[in-house]
Amino acid sequence: MNVGLYFGSFNPIHIGHLIIANHLVEHSDLDQIWLVVTPHNPHKKKNSLLDNHHRLAMVNIAVEEYPKIKSSNIEFDLPQPSYTVNTLAHITEKYPDYDFSLIMGEDNLKSFHKWKNYRTILEGHDIYVYPRISKGHIESQFDNHPRIHKVDAPIVEISSTFIRNSIKDKINVLPLLPFNVWQYIDQMNFYKK
Template sequence: MKRTGLFFGTFNPLHIGHLVIANHMVEFSELEEVWFVVTPRSPFKVKDSLLEDHHRFQMVYEAVADYPKLGVSDIEFKLPQPNYTIDTLTALHERHEGERTFALIMGEDNLRSFHKWKNYEAILEYYELYVYPRLGPGTIPDNLVDHPRIHRVDAPIMEISATFIRKQHKAGKNIRPLLPAAVWKYMDEMNFYR
């Protein structure tokens, strides 16, 4: 069975930091492939800066087209809202049973609050977590520090944010080097974030 890492996010837009982390995970951990799971726009939180689901999916799709070990999933678009990670994992497991095992990829900042996630114990019982370093305050709960299903991967620390990219693009700054070429092309052609 193929070991597939799941990298969740709004990817609004996907930037080179996301690609670096995903590629690092697939090249320097036990994961054989990484899927970007594009999180849908919440019906309860409408943000003007959040592009429609299909646009964000398309940008990720085009960005990973040349990376055979990277993929994109719209599974959460088809699930009832609000959606929780445990529900997505269950749906993916049912859809790919016998073909793939799934693991979560998350930043250390998310691990610090992981104990607040819905059914986090069940996630840890059935799935592994691959954690990359992040700067910032907070401590990891004691029960997660040496957990056998949590693997720390010494990935590069990427302090690039989609919020920064959107803000600076709107201000007329050249943010093109922070984006995969396909994402920049799509953004520019569609006149997004201006």
């Protein structure tokens, strides 16, 4: 089985995440997409994150209607901060019959050469890249790389930061979230302060 790993803090998960995940699983050779809830991204401040279990709960309810999209808490018990190369080694050992690929936005590909052991990642895993509106240059070493697949997915420019700030400012964000996720956020009074 070919599984695409879509890493994120999902703070909160929104329709943009689901649009991209669903497009990739339906229009590529990926059999499933796992939304990997990251406990602590080394490039983000931890204090802005909801607790791990709340973000995982939101992902769980967001994917209920998508049988090819699953949630994953694989990084919860790994040393922090989480580095993709370590997670890939762990998940490959845990699921030896699966082939794991990475899913990332074009903006992340531009800085991929700065990731810890990025060459090791490329040796063992394909990368599916979805388009983003962004400036800057992608390293030429990634042009026509046999393991990097650019996918003609819809460009979705919705950010979790925008959603959190809008909720704090009492702005309606219902169209940007799966309804059951919006209900969870509202009932738990998240992001209001």
